[in-house]
Amino acid sequence: MDAYLTAIAIVTGIYVLLALGLNLQYGLTGLINFGHVGFFCVGAYTTAILTTKGVSMLVSFPLAALLALAAAWPLGMVSIRLREDYFAIVSLGFSEVVRLIATSERWLTNGVQGIPGIPKLFSDLPGGQAQAFAVLALLVVLNLAAIAAMWRIVHSPFGRMLEAIRDNEEAVKALGKSPAGFKIQVLLLGAALAGLAGAVYAHYIGYVSPDQFIPLVTFQVWMAIIMGGVGRISGALVGAILLMLFLEGSRFLRDVLPFVSEVAMASVRLGVVGLALILFTIYRPEGLMGSHKRP
Amino acid sequence: MASAADLIELMLSGLVSGLVIGLAALAITLVFGIARFANAATGDVMTIGAYAALMATGATGSLALGGLAGILAGALTGMGSYLLVFRKLEGRTSVAALLASIGVGFVLRACLGVAFGHGQQVFQLPLVRPFRLYDIRIQPNDLKIAAAALITLALVFVVLHLTPVGRRMRAVADDPMLARVSGIAPKSVMLALWAIAGATSGIAGILIGIKTVVSPEMGWEMLLPAFAAAILGGIGHPVGAVLAGVLLGVVQELATPLVGFTYKIALAFVVLLVVLLVRPRGLFGRIEGVR
Numbered sequence: 001m002d003a004y005l006t007a008i009a010i011v012t013g014i015y016v017l018l019a020l021g022l023n024l025q026y027g028l029t030g031l032i033n034f035g036h037v038g039f040f041c042v043g044a045y046t047t048a049i050l051t052t053k054g055v056s057m058l059v060s061f062p063l064a065a066l067l068a069l070a071a072a073w074p075l076g077m078v079s080i081r082l083r084e085d086y087f088a089i090v091s092l093g094f095s096e097v098v099r100l101i102a103t104s105e106r107w108l109t110n111g112v113q114g115i116p117g118i119p120k121l122f123s124d125l126p127g128g129q130a131q132a133f134a135v136l137a138l139l140v141v142l143n144l145a146a147i148a149a150m151w152r153i154v155h156s157p158f159g160r161m162l163e164a165i166r167d168n169e170e171a172v173k174a175l176g177k178s179p180a181g182f183k184i185q186v187l188l189l190g191a192a193l194a195g196l197a198g199a200v201y202a203h204y205i206g207y208v209s210p211d212q213f214i215p216l217v218t219f220q221v222w223m224a225i226i227m228g229g230v231g232r233i234s235g236a237l238v239g240a241i242l243l244m245l246f247l248e249g250s251r252f253l254r255d256v257l258p259f260v261s262e263v264a265m266a267s268v269r270l271g272v273v274g275l276a277l278i279l280f281t282i283y284r285p286e287g288l289m290g291s292h293k294r295p
Numbered sequence: 296m297a298s299a300a301d302l303i304e305l306m307l308s309g310l311v312s313g314l315v316i317g318l319a320a321l322a323i324t325l326v327f328g329i330a331r332f333a334n335a336a337t338g339d340v341m342t343i344g345a346y347a348a349l350m351a352t353g354a355t356g357s358l359a360l361g362g363l364a365g366i367l368a369g370a371l372t373g374m375g376s377y378l379l380v381f382r383k384l385e386g387r388t389s390v391a392a393l394l395a396s397i398g399v400g401f402v403l404r405a406c407l408g409v410a411f412g413h414g415q416q417v418f419q420l421p422l423v424r425p426f427r428l429y430d431i432r433i434q435p436n437d438l439k440i441a442a443a444a445l446i447t448l449a450l451v452f453v454v455l456h457l458t459p460v461g462r463r464m465r466a467v468a469d470d471p472m473l474a475r476v477s478g479i480a481p482k483s484v485m486l487a488l489w490a491i492a493g494a495t496s497g498i499a500g501i502l503i504g505i506k507t508v509v510s511p512e513m514g515w516e517m518l519l520p521a522f523a524a525a526i527l528g529g530i531g532h533p534v535g536a537v538l539a540g541v542l543l544g545v546v547q548e549l550a551t552p553l554v555g556f557t558y559k560i561a562l563a564f565v566v567l568l569v570v571l572l573v574r575p576r577g578l579f580g581r582i583e584g585v586r
Binding site for chain 1: 332333380383384387389390391393394395397398399400401402403404405406407408409412413511519522526555557558560561563564567568571572575
């Protein structure tokens with residue numbers, strides 16, 4: 001039971017990291033990033049490829065964040081000035097292209113089979129449970145650092161500028177500021193966080209394959225921040241916990257309803273994510289904890 | 296090295312798939328022009344059409360009846376999504392509707408996944424031997440698919456340009472407020488729009504299903520090329536969407552020997568990006584203040 005709870009807490013921690021990044025982008029700045037899973041994927045594959053070739057995790061973790069950031073940079077440069085819904089489509093396309101590359105470039109990513117045998121984090125600790133606790137501790141530290149950084153950003157002139165861009169981009173332009181530069185910085189920051197989340201994920205799960213990085217992951221994170229409350233740090237936390245309760249709850253539901261196959265359950269999960277997106281957008285766009293009306 | 300005949304065969308195949316992309320892009324561009332948001336559920340409405348046609352064909356043994364069922368299912372799904380979801384989001388930002396449309400797509404795909412599983416299915420059609428014309432192999436099925444696509448396009452344009460409801464739709468697309476003060480009731484126009492967009496998507500789905508296979512993910516995989524074609528053609532511009540779809544289909548087929556099968560979708564993404572950067576109003580679109 002302990003092992004199970006730790007496992008859930010670890011996955012929740014990974015989702016909180018993803019949600020914090022997206023919350024910075026969408027909640028604070030109004031950037032519609034539909035390609036979050038793309039950066040998660042870049043981070044996961046970076047560390048998977050490097051560590052299975054013998055590179056130390058101390059090197060591969062920063063590189064995972066850096067490469068995710070580097071992948072976001074050209075995307076931001078070419079498309080950040082687009083209208084917000086066009087940017088949404090382009091970023092969605094970006095994440096699909098990342099997945100296509102992971103599927104097709106077999107020399108690098110081993111294609112659809114993916115990369116197995118990624119070394120576990122803290123493997124010198126005795127016992128699986130101790131390792132899991134160490135991973136959890138690492139995630140807590142990473143999340144606290146990210147939350148502290150978010151808090152600093154929200155309460156800085158930079159953060160006020162981001163909120164101004166979200167609320168009225170034209171007014172920001174009229175004041176002589178360039179929203180595009182700020183938006184690119186936010187895109188890069190969120191991407192780096194997602195890359196880091198991907199690295200932890202890859203080492204925790206132990207293998208990566210392209211079908212772990214489908215757009216559904218992006219929209220699960222969207223569901224988390226919309227449920228929790230857009231534009232709030234607590235919202236990302238609460239939303240990720242709710243998301244996890246739902247994902248795990250659906251697993252228990254399968255124990256209660258054994259006639260539902262695992263494949264059908266995957267469809268049910270997809271449908272519930274879709275339904276949550278619809279209902280929250282229509283009836284409670286500010287989320288459960290949110291204060292700000294968006295979109 | 297590909298011979299001239301191979302190249303022409305690729306181009307013909309591209310033309311056919313391009314016409315189908317054009318149909319999907321037409322559905323997207325109509326909704327964008329009139330309801331003013333990018334409808335990401337378009338792909339999954341296509342899948343609904345394909346499955347409805349597959350089931351009805353299996354039950355009745357007639358592809359024509361199956362096709363009608365698919366068209367009807369697409370139209371009803373479109374109208375249902377408007378009545379249940381998008382009507383409640385009128386007056387909100389286009390982003391709210393876009394996010395909800397992703398949700399609608401997920402729900403539709405989930406229903407199909409639960410009902411039919413994730414396996415691939417095919418239309419049971421008699422195999423027809425391709426015939427040769429000057430050394431070029433032509434698939435009779437491709438000809439039929441192209442004909443069906445062209446007939447659909449012709450019908451949509453007849454409705455848009457020669458019927459009162461089409462005129463009202465174009466009026467709303469031009470200027471919603473002016474249309475409203477001129478006494479055009481938004482709800483009936485919107486219902487007509489969603490019925491047409493849904494039916495068009497349904498037909499596109501059926502044709503892809505006939506050309507390749509039917510699976511719950513088939514429509515979602517067509518979404519990016521369809522968006523690319525809609526934007527390339529100039530968003531809200533029906534003729535442009537169709538021509539851009541054909542262009543994209545041909546380019547995709549011709550590039551397949553060079554970049555491989557899997558990167559077809561990536562090509563659509565590149566086209567999308569280049570268009571947005573170089574000419575955001577598309578090939579035929581009106582100049583807009585924002586992009």
